[in-house]
Amino acid sequence: ARHFLQRARAQQGLGAFLAIDEDATLAQARAQDEAIAAGRGGPLAGVPIAHKDVFVTQDFPTTAASQMLAGYRSPFDATIVANLGDAGCVTLGKLSCDEFAMGGSNENAAVAAVGLDAPQPVRNPWDTARVPGGSSGGSAAAVAAGLAPGATASDTGGSIRQPAALCGITGIKPTYGRASRYGMIAYASSLDQAGVMARTAEDCALLLSHLCGPDVERDSTSVDRPPEDFGRQLSASIEGLRIGIPREFFGEGLADDVRAAVQAALQEYEKLGAKLVDISLPRTDLAVPVYYILSPAEASSNLSRFDGVRYGHRAAHYTDLLDMYKKSRSEAFGEEVKRRIMIGTYVLSEGYYDAYYLQAQRLRRMIADDLQTAFTQCDVIAGPVSPSVAWAIGSKSDPLATYLADIYTLPASLAGLPAMSVPAGFGEGGMPVGLQLIGNHFGEARLLNLAHRLQ
Numbered sequence: 001a002r003h004f005l006q007r008a009r010a011q012q013g014l015g016a017f018l019a020i021d022e023d024a025t026l027a028q029a030r031a032q033d034e035a036i037a038a039g040r041g042g043p044l045a046g047v048p049i050a051h052k053d054v055f056v057t058q059d060f061p062t063t064a065a066s067q068m069l070a071g072y073r074s075p076f077d078a079t080i081v082a083n084l085g086d087a088g089c090v091t092l093g094k095l096s097c098d099e100f101a102m103g104g105s106n107e108n109a110a111v112a113a114v115g116l117d118a119p120q121p122v123r124n125p126w127d128t129a130r131v132p133g134g135s136s137g138g139s140a141a142a143v144a145a146g147l148a149p150g151a152t153a154s155d156t157g158g159s160i161r162q163p164a165a166l167c168g169i170t171g172i173k174p175t176y177g178r179a180s181r182y183g184m185i186a187y188a189s190s191l192d193q194a195g196v197m198a199r200t201a202e203d204c205a206l207l208l209s210h211l212c213g214p215d216v217e218r219d220s221t222s223v224d225r226p227p228e229d230f231g232r233q234l235s236a237s238i239e240g241l242r243i244g245i246p247r248e249f250f251g252e253g254l255a256d257d258v259r260a261a262v263q264a265a266l267q268e269y270e271k272l273g274a275k276l277v278d279i280s281l282p283r284t285d286l287a288v289p290v291y292y293i294l295s296p297a298e299a300s301s302n303l304s305r306f307d308g309v310r311y312g313h314r315a316a317h318y319t320d321l322l323d324m325y326k327k328s329r330s331e332a333f334g335e336e337v338k339r340r341i342m343i344g345t346y347v348l349s350e351g352y353y354d355a356y357y358l359q360a361q362r363l364r365r366m367i368a369d370d371l372q373t374a375f376t377q378c379d380v381i382a383g384p385v386s387p388s389v390a391w392a393i394g395s396k397s398d399p400l401a402t403y404l405a406d407i408y409t410l411p412a413s414l415a416g417l418p419a420m421s422v423p424a425g426f427g428e429g430g431m432p433v434g435l436q437l438i439g440n441h442f443g444e445a446r447l448l449n450l451a452h453r454l455q
């Protein structure tokens, strides 16, 4: 723990950590030392990890990188934090992200990282002029720079896979419902899912096996299945496995360097005996509009709790209750969060609900059905994670441009499927490229097996 804390401090300029508290970390580490000495150390006793700042923690502040929650401290730990703690993990600190996990570059973080005076985008350790991806950019940068051996992250529409790809590490989001959402600050509840990032598939399997587990009392969408060892078939043969390659993932918009790296990785699988199958996900181009209607709709509802009354920022001066709501929310939410609250409120409003929200719900179902059809022709689906390698900080000012870059990660999110990113070589400027693997429901162990075989 000391080693990683020292590295985290030395690399403050990356902006990966929002909170570090050496005393809190070392107290947790000492407790693990004692457990080991007493012969009751957990399976991950003493393994230091860091948490994305959307998971509430008792020992560290939790802000979701928003001014709304600046200085907030939770009276309890999120279930996934508690699960990893029970397995023996020691918390190194809290990691930056886009505000309320809304974004794909970490440029929307609105809270200053440790050692920095003002909010800063997290920097990609491979080239500090570039973004690390998002929304879990702090998690990806911390693992890629060796500031933590593993990190938690959350994925609503790609926020584990895309930053993992852009930072050259491994990241997995399990099947929707596998990881408890209790104590995870909600963005879009029907899509939000916790997961992990680490250097290797093996490390991801270790962490994910302990992070997941039923929590039916506290999360109504938790799946009631016993914990699994996701690493049980890491080295299994992939001879004869059918890997579906969706045509629509290789069309216009995919950068040549990413295409080449992904194709090279797929050839490796062929050499290992897998069969590449041409498949179609015909509604791929609808994933972006569907997601950017449904997720803001859910966000507008979820974020209504931040009213300045129970917790969060409250304006200093106001005339009446309504004025207090307006001022508190106007002052504390960032631009992107406000944009999504407004879009979400609009698509849920009377007169537009049928035309936008309901229509998007129907298309979500069709996108999920297309994936099920694909799984009659293949065992796993593979393709790119992001259409390009990491871009320069500040170079994408149009929010629509970043929304479009989510095209390959959104189908699995809308369908609640497990999906991951595996390092697959390098593209332009020597920047890492990620290969995406999508499994059918509860297919995490197979995904990790495939990822491991590439490493």
Ligand code: GLN
Pocket (backbone or CB within 6 Å): 101, 102, 103, 104, 134, 135, 154, 155, 156, 157, 158, 159, 160, 187, 295, 406
């Ligand atoms: N980039 C997507 C968005 O901006 C995904 C975010 C996420 O998965 N949390 O919403």
